[in-house]
Amino acid sequence: xxxxxxxxxxxxxxxxxxxxxSKVPRMTKLIDLSTCIGCKACEVACMEWNDLPMDETYRAxxxxxxxxxxxxxxxxxxxxxxxxxxxxxxxxxxxxxxMHCENPGCxxxxxxxxxxxxxxxxxxxxxxxxxxxxxxxxxxxxxxVPRISPKNQKVYKCTLCSDRVAAGLEPACIKAxxxxxxxxxxxxxxxxxxxxxxxxxxxxxxxxxAIYDPPGVMGTHVIYVVPxxxxxxxxxxxxxxxxxxxxxxxxxxxxxxxxxxxxxGVTAALLHYLTYGPMEVKPDTDVKKQR
Amino acid sequence: MDQLKQTTTQPRPYNGHKDIERFSLRxxxxxxxxxxxxxxxxxxxxxxYFPRLYWIASLLGGGTTIRVWHPYxxxxxxITFTIMFYPWKRCMLLYPEDWEWLRNIWxxxxxxxxxxxxxxxxxxxxxxxxxxxxxxxxxxxVSGIPLWFPEKFSxxxxxxxxxxxxxxxxxxxxxxxxxxxxxxxxxxxxxxxMTRGKVTQEWAKTHHARWYRRLKEKGII
Numbered sequence: 001x002x003x004x005x006x007x008x009x010x011x012x013x014x015x016x017x018x019x020x021x022s023k024v025p026r027m028t029k030l031i032d033l034s035t036c037i038g039c040k041a042c043e044v045a046c047m048e049w050n051d052l053p054m055d056e057t058y059r060a061x062x063x064x065x066x067x068x069x070x071x072x073x074x075x076x077x078x079x080x081x082x083x084x085x086x087x088x089x090x091x092x093x094x095x096x097x098x099m100h101c102e103n104p105g106c107x108x109x110x111x112x113x114x115x116x117x118x119x120x121x122x123x124x125x126x127x128x129x130x131x132x133x134x135x136x137x138x139x140x141x142x143x144x145v146p147r148i149s150p151k152n153q154k155v156y157k158c159t160l161c162s163d164r165v166a167a168g169l170e171p172a173c174i175k176a177x178x179x180x181x182x183x184x185x186x187x188x189x190x191x192x193x194x195x196x197x198x199x200x201x202x203x204x205x206x207x208x209x210a211i212y213d214p215p216g217v218m219g220t221h222v223i224y225v226v227p228x229x230x231x232x233x234x235x236x237x238x239x240x241x242x243x244x245x246x247x248x249x250x251x252x253x254x255x256x257x258x259x260x261x262x263x264x265g266v267t268a269a270l271l272h273y274l275t276y277g278p279m280e281v282k283p284d285t286d287v288k289k290q291r
Numbered sequence: 292m293d294q295l296k297q298t299t300t301q302p303r304p305y306n307g308h309k310d311i312e313r314f315s316l317r318x319x320x321x322x323x324x325x326x327x328x329x330x331x332x333x334x335x336x337x338x339x340y341f342p343r344l345y346w347i348a349s350l351l352g353g354g355t356t357i358r359v360w361h362p363y364x365x366x367x368x369x370i371t372f373t374i375m376f377y378p379w380k381r382c383m384l385l386y387p388e389d390w391e392w393l394r395n396i397w398x399x400x401x402x403x404x405x406x407x408x409x410x411x412x413x414x415x416x417x418x419x420x421x422x423x424x425x426x427x428x429x430x431x432x433v434s435g436i437p438l439w440f441p442e443k444f445s446x447x448x449x450x451x452x453x454x455x456x457x458x459x460x461x462x463x464x465x466x467x468x469x470x471x472x473x474x475x476x477x478x479x480x481x482x483x484x485m486t487r488g489k490v491t492q493e494w495a496k497t498h499h500a501r502w503y504r505r506l507k508e509k510g511i512i
Contacts, residue, residue: 138442249454254458282493
């Protein structure tokens, strides 16, 4: 289900795919954690645009967070955290959603052809009609984002509003953000804007301010400006996300070894038959005499 | 039920010769349930493991169908293998003469060279295949549970499980290739041993001389 207007750059478990030939800008979302006020307009916009119903409301004493974690029908969640950073209490709020990795672990791990696509503009999208519900993508994702729906056993996550982007619009969350914390544009533009914001933050005393664009997954199409850049964990962002080594192992060398053993075994059996022949029964005089 | 209880003590004439019963009806029923479930698990597993073999999924009803059925058939395999395991496990122990046989396996493969030690009801290759499948079966069952219910297990457990499942299934498939070859064209007469349950006396003497001798000593044949 390639969305009209979006060409495919990579696709799960498929050889000889109709990969796109056009050169298009790599689109990116920037989240400036220094200007997020935790208003949750992005959460509402996401639910509205994607027509996602709320299953149940979550109430916890003293909690600001809408629900404990991302859900199959809740793709955009601001996580609130209270941490002691040495100089006192730090109250962080950070929008969480699919990071749209340049090298997506979900797509690498997926065994179902065409269930996960990466468009030429960098968006990683799930195609539920091709999904088989095995949840290998959940295991392959270093950010723990995909969620299975108990209704249809298919996996869902943020699409970066690929339908809106295909139509030349910005994602719904960005449209709704009142503080300019969320920006949408090409990766180059937003890296430049991010560096500008980092310089500003550093001049205001956030000496560790940094851009979060993790190299372990070859960068992401959702990048953050992080005031405490040396500790992205305080915002719930993994410090060094990478595709698990076991995923790379089972999708790489293990497959080669496996197919060599299987093809080798069949070949060896056939060669044995042709070279030495079957183990025939030896004619035996003792047995014959008995009859 | 009488047929189910039938044991090796009551060989029946077959094709006019006094053939020897090699596998009882119960053994054959269990073996073929294990075999059919294994073939399903292997085909559906290969479809999910190798993208270029995903077309097998279409033959088995589609990707979602095999994702749903693979674990249930896995449970059938595990249970029936357990039923097969207990009566056979003592016959499958490897004795000194089996190790001697294994040291000279090349003579067996090439049908020339040294005279090999006489072997019992199961040959050392079958015994090793039995233990390979038993250990792979346990590993596949244990690692299969987190794959069946991934949301109930931690990230690390899921990762290690997928890895274990793939290594164990590769070993099991390597074993089954040899087993199918030896059980069909590699050793003529062995397929009918598992289908009709009987072998000729010549067959028994050629391939399982010690077993043949023991049956004779006991006066069964």
